[in-house]
Amino acid sequence: SILPMAIALRRRLRREGFDLVHACERASLIAAKLALGRCNIPVCVTVHGSETLRWQTSSVVRWMDPRLYRSARAIVANSVYTSEQLSVMLDLGGVMESPPQKAILLAVGDWWVQHSGVGLNRKNRGSPFVLGTLGRLDARKGHREVLQACGQLPEHLRRHLTYLVIGAGSNQCVDMLSKEAAEAGVGFEYAGAPDRPELPSLIRRMDAHVLYAKPVRHTIEGFGLVVLEVATQGVPTLATRLGGIPEVIANNETGVLVEPGNSKALTEAIRHLMETPELVAALGREARHRASSRRWTDVARETYNFFGESIAIR
Structure with missing residues (x-):
């Protein structure tokens, strides 16, 4: 090319x-x-x-x-x-x-700001807590590590947790994640790689977005634009303190940061978000405000x- x-x-x-x-x-x-x-x-x-x-x-x-x-x-x-x-x-x-x-x-692109909204799950607290990842099924995104951390949650929380994955990936990867979700005792949904007009409504189904990024084969999250994209929908991100991600997330203001490679910290952060919906809502509001201001x-x-x-x- x-x-x-x-x-x-x-x-x-x-x-x-x-x-x-x-x-x-x-x-x-x-x-x-x-x-x-x-x-x-x-x-x-x-x-x-x-x-x-x-x-x-x-x-x-x-x-x-x-x-x-x-x-x-x-x-x-x-x-x-x-x-x-x-x-x-x-x-x-x-x-x-x-x-x-x-x-x-x-x-974030103007299109995202024009199609901004507020997460749907916070309007109905009887629904499961939806933790989501937007991005292709790549080892760098940490999907498997997220499921492993979810598997360490107390059983009563796992029963009310669904992991929603949005992004391109092979059938083999999807089957592997589905199997690991079943082993972890949490719900799993794969939304495929939808066209952009479908993304806002899918993102709004999330209570929180997770990007458990890690360096793989000389690649790294140099910025984390997806964090801003989900933020326009009022959804905060839980992510690793890696690469350029801390420049996009203000810890405990627009999202939550954990150290890479610390599964216990990831589990604890997920548990805390599930147990404090008012915090999730506050993080989402501030994330949306800041993402839309630049x-x-x-x-x-x-x-x-x-x-x-x-x-x-x-």
Whole structure:
């Protein structure tokens, strides 16, 4: 996909004039460099969490990526965590000068704000407590660890708990989670990978969202945009204190953070949320307010102001 992207950009460069090329991730940066060649148009880039860890995968990438990113005129990282990891990677580039960089937190899309709402379960306290995870069935998301933690809850709580999973996954993964939910003694529902218009109503079925993220094969949650998406529906997130997630969740204000790898802490946090519905409602209200207060227009303004300032001083 990099070569077609580079060819398309090269054609546009011949037809139109550009003052700046903004690459939205690593592949786009490579394509931009191929398309521009010796052309003097500045290239800036936005970097995401796992991209800063790719250098650990092979000696070739370890040599190439620091030089690739150092060739940009300015870099925006999607979180402070990503910016810190980027600095580690750039230090591998030797004596080459590093470009200016800045952490600019992302925002939830306007579509989510326009379709915001309030969780449905809090309107009917007789219904089961629904704990949900929105995201593809990936080991990095910690679905199995969530079920294991649920299995350690007291029996009277497990009887009234349903784990709702929304996201693309293989039949094998779904069957495995269904089996583990049965062994844990909790309800399980898989909603598949629905189209976006269906997501708000599904999310509102949750009392709380859980993202028990963990690093897997040089990938990590560099920001956690899903936390903001569910927050627009008045649903707080219980998550691990990992990567850029703590920059999205204010602990005990918009959600709850636990240490990664601490199953007992996860179980205790789930128990506490189940037993204090007033806390869940308060966390959801504040999460919704904060998620809706920052928009993509804010991100764009901050990003291009920084790019413009960086280009002007070089």
